[in-house]
Amino acid sequence: MLPKSVLLVVFAFLSACSTIYVAPDVPKNDEHVVVVPVSEQTISTYNRSGYTPKSLPSVFFQSAGTSGTLRGAGTLPESSLPEEQRPSTLRSNVPVEPRVGPYRIGVGDVVLLATKSSRNSVEELSGLLAAQNNRRGYTVQDDGAIAIPDVGRVRLAGLTIEEAEAELFQSLVENQIDPAFSLEIAEFNSQRVSVGGAVRQPGVSSINLTPLYLDQAIAAAGGLAVRDLDFASIRLYRDGTLYQIPLQEYLDNPDMQRIRLVASDSIYVDSEYELDKAETYFGQQIQLTTVRLAARERALEELTTEISLRRAELDEQRSNFQARIELDGVDRDYVYLAGERSQPSRYTLPFGRQTTLADALFDGNGFSSETSDPSEIYVLRAAPKKGHQERVLALHLDAEDATAFVLATKLELRPNDIVFIAEQRVTRWGRVVNQLGPGLIAAAIAAL
Structure with missing residues (x-):
């Protein structure tokens, strides 16, 4: 036990201590x-x-993507085919049966996303609805993608419907959106066949999920408008090769009528024997296709430049905001x-x-x-x-x-x-x- 004197000193110290732990x-x-x-x-x-x-500034919720319609070369010129001298004979030259697989989505196609609701729209899926020409759907744009609100751009070009469904499913899951949906193609605009010459209504026919045959394409163009069957033929231009079928042989042989067509086929019903006339037509088609491709490339370059500028502007605004946060300049x-x-x-x-x-x-x-x-x-x-x-x-x-x-x-x-x-x-x-x-x-x- 401490001596009394020590205790007195301790108590005196405690009394004099000016700081006690609180x-x-x-x-x-x-x-x-x-x-x-x-x-x-x-x-x-x-x-x-x-x-x-x-809330974060709206710049953090904006995308650099832009929507718009396909940019083309304008109104195409009328075909001009001079009269040619008829040859003496016609020989049949028929293309081989093409190897085709399931339909692949392309630029210009309109796809429709639908939930299981009776409204059959994507309205319940994302809360918004993208539409073009008053159709409930999404148009595959120049870069091969569709722009879905709250999800972003999803590339579908070159995919089958099954592959596109898998791609959309993954995108919706990544953005925490209920992936219950169905996908169908509402408009087939990417794969077409042109029909010209001696038909009542020259134009184009679209290839869809079902095969398109030669007789169907001619029927869609209003049928044949040929006066003399003996001097008429059907020309088919495919992948740089020109095929021809005498019209009489076409009418007599059902197998000729059921020739399956593929995208970019050009058909010309020629009332003259001379092949140069059909070649002139196909040459024009090639030139017009080249013009369209050049216009599309220019449009894509403009679009890419525009998106790059927008992305740089958004990045700069976001960076400035983050710098203000680091400097404690944001409330x-x-x-x-x-x-x-x-x-x-x-x-x-x-x-x-x-x-x-x-x-x-x-x-x-x-x-x-x-x-x-x-x-x-x-x-x-x-x-x-x-x-x-x-x-x-x-x-x-x-x-x-x-x-x-x-x-x-x-x-x-x-x-x-x-x-x-x-x-x-x-x-x-x-x-x-x-x-x-x-x-x-x-x-x-x-x-x-």
């Missing part, structure tokens, strides 16, 4: 502090308080973190979503599991005044039972809330001893 705490019996235990009922009550998180909402944490700090409320107590507790500077008291976790919030007196609402989470942290994932924080975690009692006494210990020892030594 631990912050939340008063339980203070009329200015309203302590409310955190429960399912209180969470439901205090989450109703109105708070709208700050933000904060929650302040105090008590037994690695270090006092403030937690920035994120853009566009609510933040819970768990978010603040488990951020990078989380609470200290060694010194903090999990039964004394508080969210301090300004409460309505009582008369002229300021009051503080203390939402108390007792997480001594670890399952109570589930409640922390539900309690929403509000700007200027203070998350306070009390220290353990043993931590408090340890700090008192650490603070006073050196002085007590020195006083005891001095008294000896």
